[in-house]
C-alpha cells in the first residue's frame with residue numbers, strides 16, 4: 218500500500234535511463250515514515266499494462282499522485298512513437314483515483330501546464346479534464362513533505378502562490394544535500410546491470426552565459442554530499458539492489474579537487490567494480506592533472522564535455538575563456554591520454570557568436586578527423602518565458618532578439634537555421650559516431666556490452682536494438698518485476 222505514488226517517464230527510448238528526481242523524493246518521503254511507490258517508464262507500456270500497474274499500486278489509501286515526466290512537452294521534443302502521452306497519462310491517473318490529489322513536480326513540470334500554442338487538440342482536451350492540485354517548482358524534498366503532511370495529517374499547508382490558476386509551491390526550505398543518504402529501495406525494481414542516477418552535490422560552481430539552470434555560481438564547498446554518505450549509499454545499493462553502474466547527475470562531476478581524490482580512494486575498497494558516466498569539465502583536467510589518471514581509475518567509463526564551440530570569440534561570449542585557446546589542443550591530448558578508456562562525447566551549440574553554417578560545418582569536419590567518439594550540435598535555447606540564463610536576461614546586449622518563446626534571431630543566424638543544421642549534423646553522421654554517456658548507458662541497460670558499443674555506431678546499434686526488440690524486453694522486465702512484487 219502506498220500513501221504517495223510518483224508517476225514518471227522520459228519518452229525517448231534511445232536514452233532509456235531513469236530520472237533521479239522522483240526516486241530522490243520517494244526516498245525522502247519513505248525516510249519520513251510514509252509509503253511511497255515510483256511507477257516508471259509509463260510512456261512505454263500499453264494502456265492495459267498501465268492500468269494493471271495503477272490497479273496494483275494506486276489504492277484507496279493513496280492520497281497523492283505526483284507526476285514528473287522528464288520530458289519537455291515543447292516542440293524540440295523526441296517522442297519515441299511520435300505520440301505525446303503526457304496528458305493522456307495524467308487523465309488516466311485522475312480517472313483511476315479521483316479521490317487523490319494530483320500534483321506536478323520535476324524539471325519539466327512547468328512545461329506541462331504552460332499555455333503552449335503548439336499544444337495539439339488531443340492534449341488540450343486531456344488537460345482541460347484534469348484538475349492539477351499543485352505544481353512544485355524547484356527542490357521538492359521539504360515542500361513536498363510538508364504537503365504530504367498537510368494531506369495525510371491535516372498539518373498546515375506549505376506556502377503557495379496562484380499563477381495562471383495553478384497553485385504553485387516553491388522551495389522555501391532548501392534540502393540538506395550534505396547530509397543526504399539517498400539509496401534505492403527494492404520496490405524501485407532496479408533491473409540487473411542497470412545504470413541508475415546518483416547525485417554528489419547540487420548546483421554548479423560555474424556561470425556559463427547560456428545556462429538555464431538556476432542553481433549556478435555556488436560556492437565551492439556548498440551543497441556537497443559527504444563522501445562517507447556516498448560510500449554508504451554505493452554499498453547499500455549494491456547489497457540491496459545489485460547496482461554497480463551509475464549515471465552521475467551533477468553538472469560538473471570533477472568540480473571539487475579533494476572530493477574527486479577521496480572518491481577515487483573509496484572506490485578502491487568497494488566490494489564491486491564501479492562504472493559510471495558523468496559531465497566533466499575539461500579545463501579542470503588541465504588545472505588538476507591528477508584527474509587524468511584518477512577519474513578512469515575510479516570507474517569513469519564515458520564522459521561528456523560541454524565544448525559548445527571551437528571558435529574563440531564564441532567561447533569568450535559564453536564565458537568559457539579557457540576553451541578559446543585550449544579546446545582543440547586538449548581534445549587531441551585526450552585522444553592520446555585516454556584513447557578508448559573513457560568514451561568521450563562533446564556537446565556543441567549552434568547559434569553562438571558570429572558563427573554560421575560554414576563554421577559549424579568546419580567544426581563537424583574537425584571532429585570527424587578527431588579521436589572523439591561522439592559530438593553533437595543543439596541549437597542555442599533561449600526562452601523568453603523562462604528568462605533564466607544571462608543570455609535570456611540580456612538578449613539585446615548579446616545580439617539576440619527573442620521572437621516568441623524559444624525562437625530567436627541574431628545578425629548572423631536564427632534559431633531555425635541552427636535547429637535545422639543541428640538536426641542535420643546528428644542525423645547525417647549517426648553511422649560515424651559512437652554512443653557515449655547517457656546513450657551508452659541506455660544501450661548497456663538493454664544488454665549491449667561496452668566493447669560492442671565501442672566497435673559499432675549509433676545507426677547499427679539502433680537497428681540491432683529494434684530488430685531484437687530490446688527496449689520492449691527491458692520494459693517488460695520492469696513491468697514483470699513491478700507486477701509480481
Ligand code: B12
Pocket residue numbers: 223227228229232234235236237238239241242283284285287288289293294295320321322323324325353355356357358361392414416420428429430465466467468595603605655
Ligand atoms: C542528467 C540530466 C539530463 C540527462 C537525463 C538522464 C536521466 N534520466 O537522468 C539527459 C542527458 C538525458 C538530459 C536531457 C535533457 N535535458 Co537535462 N539535465 C540533467 C541534469 C544535469 C540533472 C537532472 C537531475 O537528475 N538532477 C538531480 C535531481 C535530484 O534534481 P531535480 O531533477 O531538480 O529534482 C528536484 C526537483 O525537480 C523536484 N522534483 C523532481 N521530481 C519530482 C517529483 C515530484 C512529485 C515532486 C513534488 C518534486 C520533484 O524535487 C527534486 C529534489 O529536490 C539537469 C541539471 C540539474 N543539475 O538538475 C539538466 C537539465 C534538467 N536538463 C535540461 C534540458 C534543457 C534537457 C534537454 C531538453 C536538453 C535537450 N535540448 O535535449 C533534454 C530533455 C530530455 C527529454 N527527454 O526531453 C535543463 C532544463 C532547463 C529548464 N530550466 O527547463 C537542465 C536544468 C540543464 C541546464 N543546465 O539547463 N538531461
Ligand code: SF4
Pocket residue numbers: 421422423424425428429430433434468469523
Ligand atoms: S552549462 Fe554546465 S558548467 Fe556551465 S554553468 Fe551551466 S551547469 Fe555549470
